[in-house]
Every structure is written in structure tokens, then in C-alpha cells.
Amino acid sequence: MAERTGTLWWSLVALTLSALAIPWFLWGxxxxxxxxxxxxWWHVGWMLLTSFVFYVFTSHAWGIGVERGGIDG
Known part of the structure; x- marks a missing residue:
């Protein structure tokens, strides 16, 4: 259950970051x-935020939704 919650959480984070990648509201x-x-400046801030989120993801949740916790080999 915890893995599923983590997968949903990180999926939501990824979708949110993707939605914020293009500043539609700043066009024009x-x-x-x-x-x-x-x-x-929006893109600079977005890249800093995305870099930090990716660092947290790789430090704490790398392999979530991919690895099954079994024994390799």
C-alpha cells in the first residue's frame, strides 16, 4: 500500500511540474x-524547483513503481 501511495504522489508531482513547464499565463x-x-525568470525558477524535486526523488524514491523488492538474479 505504501508503494502505491508513493507512486501516486510522485505521479502527481510529475504532472504538476509538467503543467508548470510552459507559463501559459505569461504569454504576451x-x-x-x-x-x-x-x-x-519563470523558467529559471522552474528549473531550480525541478532540479530540487528530482534530487529528492532520486534520494528517496528511485525505483518506485518499477522495482518489486525481490531478489536480483
């Missing part, structure tokens, strides 16, 4: 912050 925005368009 001409706002500039520190000399760069705000949509570019």
Missing part, C-alpha cells in the same frame, strides 16, 4: 525584471 507579457523578460 512584456514585463521585464532585471533586464530579462519575466517568462525567462
Amino acid at each position: 507579457s512584456d514585463t521585464v525584471v532585471a533586464g530579462l523578460p519575466v517568462w525567462l
Whole structure:
């Protein structure tokens, strides 16, 4: 049961990050912050968040939904 919950949780996280990858709500925005368009800052922040989430995933849940906990060989 715990593996299934973990699989569902990480699936939800992956779908959320995928949905946030393209800033639809910033299309057509001409706002500039520190000399760069705000949509570019969105991508910088998104990449930092995605890198951190992937680090946590690989540290704690690598193989979830793939490995069955059996003996290799």
C-alpha cells in the first residue's frame, strides 16, 4: 500500500511540474525584471524547483513503481 501511495504522489508531482513547464499565463507579457523578460525568470525558477524535486526523488524514491523488492538474479 505504501508503494502505491508513493507512486501516486510522485505521479502527481510529475504532472504538476509538467503543467508548470510552459507559463501559459505569461504569454504576451512584456514585463521585464532585471533586464530579462519575466517568462525567462519563470523558467529559471522552474528549473531550480525541478532540479530540487528530482534530487529528492532520486534520494528517496528511485525505483518506485518499477522495482518489486525481490531478489536480483
